[in-house]
Amino acid sequence: MKAKIIKKTDIASFLDKLIEDYEAFAPVEMDGLISFEKVSSSSEALLDYPNSKMPPKQLLFPQSETLFSYSSTKDTGELEVPSGPEKPRLIFSIRPCDAMSFTLLDKVFGGDFKDPYYLNRRANTVLVSIGCTTPRASCFCNSVGGGPFSTEGSDLLLIDIGDEYVVQIVSDKGAKLLDKKGFEDTGKEKLDLAAGVIKTAEASMGPGVKTEGLKEKLDSIFDDPVWQQLTEKCLGCGICTYLCPTCHCFDIVDETIGSGGERVRLWDSCQFPLFTLQASGANPRPTGKERFRQRMMHKFSYLLDSCDQIGCVGCGRCITECPVNLDIRQVLNSIAQLESVK
Known part of the structure; x- marks a missing residue:
């Protein structure tokens, strides 16, 4: 050192x-x-x-910023x-x-x-x-x-x-x-x-989360009905994503001001129904079950594929600030105990 x-x-x-x-x-x-x-x-x-x-x-990735x-x-x-x-x-x-x-x-x-x-x-x-x-x-x-x-x-x-x-x-x-x-x-x-x-x-730290083999388990239960049970408490308020230091979903909007305007980037959340709503009216994540699953899959599976890193740093903000006391550690440990679906 x-x-x-x-x-x-x-x-x-x-x-x-x-x-x-x-x-x-x-x-x-x-x-x-x-x-x-x-x-x-x-x-x-x-x-x-x-x-x-x-x-x-927000100091490096502002909640709202003008791109041009x-x-x-x-x-x-x-x-x-x-x-x-x-x-x-x-x-x-x-x-x-x-x-x-x-x-x-x-x-x-x-x-x-x-x-x-x-x-x-x-x-x-x-x-x-x-x-x-x-x-x-x-x-x-x-x-x-x-x-x-x-x-x-x-x-x-x-x-x-x-x-x-x-x-x-x-x-x-x-x-x-x-x-x-x-x-x-x-x-x-x-x-x-x-x-x-x-x-x-x-x-002094507790046992935390069992992450060994978690990605493979998540991939195997994508279509499992257990997601309905896991998401029952979730309100879909999105506070977990807004307070998360690694969540980075955003939307881009064009705002017209007279004869000019600006393009603005804003934080968004995969927990919101409009996040994946298409112009046709179709929505590939129509209910809270699919949106909750997306958050878990993105953090503990998809980001390992794209970035070789888990999308969570264990800060605990999503635990302390969740209005219904939904503890991500309990969710992940419940998933770890499930039987894999071939």
Whole structure:
């Protein structure tokens, strides 16, 4: 592990120095809710927090964004594409599960059909994550390839060892941040402390989800009537998809404004009836059963085919915020216990 040490009393000045060079975002509490917002001072940022209600996904993949605008006269027309952020961006105090979510979005938006809007923001953003010493009961990152101190997607990882943070250097982008003063070399004693913190946090997590063989099981029960039973509690409200750091479905609409207009991309959800409604009136997912099945299949089967990665980071937001207490872990473990259909 390549790492440095910084005293907790110095972390505020470190962030303030970064704010001078970066457009900085961090978890902020407003009206009792924690969300990632732009900060102008370290005093606004939270380091000791369970997790934000909304993931920081919208910083790279906004809930609504103009792709281009146009104007026209009788003889001419103009097209304008919005420019990206002028300053490099910093997302500070992000949890490892949310940092890991960007590794999937990188594959989705950087695949065969590259999305310049997302990719430009991503290339211009550095992530400083803070490990979870006390994972919540709803967390199951350890079941889906992550962990409370996973470095996937991060550039730096802060590990709380008491009065100091061990700062694990994950990438060259992260290493450049340590040019700021306040860091000391770490020794074996501090690294051993960090290893102990990580081990304790991992041991505190529950059994989570059985993902071994889950894709094959899902593929085999696509037409099984069990989906009707599994989806009985679901309201189809879509909150699980809107609060999910990896869900990325969107719609595109053209809005006319006088002699011009703009093309806008908006988040959408596979849980909504209109998502697959065709102009003819046909809908391949006419009921909640098909839409619920789509969410499970996409996250735990289809994305493994297209991106070689599960579409879930185990953040637990869909569990804590579901209005009918539908726990995805129970659903998946119920599926794992089913007999495969040949």
